Amino acid sequence: MGTLTYATTVSLDGYVADASGDFQWSAPSEAVFAAHLERMRHVSTEILGRKTYELMRYWHSEPSDEQWSSAEQEFAKLWRNINTFAASSTLTSGQLASTHDALVPALTVDRIVEIAREASGVVEIFGPTTAAPAIRAGVVEVFEFFIVPKVLGGGLPALPRDARLELKLTDHRIFDDGTVHVRYSPTHGVVGR
Numbered sequence: 001m002g003t004l005t006y007a008t009t010v011s012l013d014g015y016v017a018d019a020s021g022d023f024q025w026s027a028p029s030e031a032v033f034a035a036h037l038e039r040m041r042h043v044s045t046e047i048l049g050r051k052t053y054e055l056m057r058y059w060h061s062e063p064s065d066e067q068w069s070s071a072e073q074e075f076a077k078l079w080r081n082i083n084t085f086a087a088s089s090t091l092t093s094g095q096l097a098s099t100h101d102a103l104v105p106a107l108t109v110d111r112i113v114e115i116a117r118e119a120s121g122v123v124e125i126f127g128p129t130t131a132a133p134a135i136r137a138g139v140v141e142v143f144e145f146f147i148v149p150k151v152l153g154g155g156l157p158a159l160p161r162d163a164r165l166e167l168k169l170t171d172h173r174i175f176d177d178g179t180v181h182v183r184y185s186p187t188h189g190v191v192g193r
Contacts, residue, residue, distance in 0.1 A: 002119035007144035015155035044121035050088035149178035
């Protein structure tokens with residue numbers, strides 16, 4: 001049984017993207033990227049929405065106009081071997097980037113729980129819109145935030161506005177660039193697990 005995790009990079013005021021949808025402000029430092037790389041070594045499965053799925057296609061082949069660092073090459077190798085579930089009613093199986101990928105036309109909380117039960121290691125929900133139903137339902141077991149010391153004043157929130165959570169801090173780290181990595185678990189356990 002996998003551990004259902006929601007991990008994201010977030011501004012100090014709680015946004016994953018600014019009001020125009022830009023997230024370039026969250027580009028990680030070398031040390032933060034190394035922490036993501038270490039984290040991804042434990043991820044067996046990703047659940048993501050269509051936009052995030054299309055964004056992460058970047059890691060399937062090195063662009064011809066740039067050269068990846070050794071850390072980026074390692075991340076790409078890890079990413080390509082993760083079982084990925086793309087929540088989309090518009091993508092087709094012919095548009096999938098890998099044989100490790102599967103389409104989920106209607107991603108329900110029950111389906112998220114089923115994916116986690118059938119997996120091993122960390123099962124990560126990537127993206128706040130995709131994660132929102134699972135967060136509201138209380139089935140997320142671990143919350144990981146990389147908090148960037150920037151205030152955006154608005155945008156796409158990392159957590160649903162109507163979510164009510166009681167969490168306990170289980171780990172934290174402060175990076176030289178001011179980014180803070182925090183890890184939380186629900187204080188009262190997880191619903192249905």
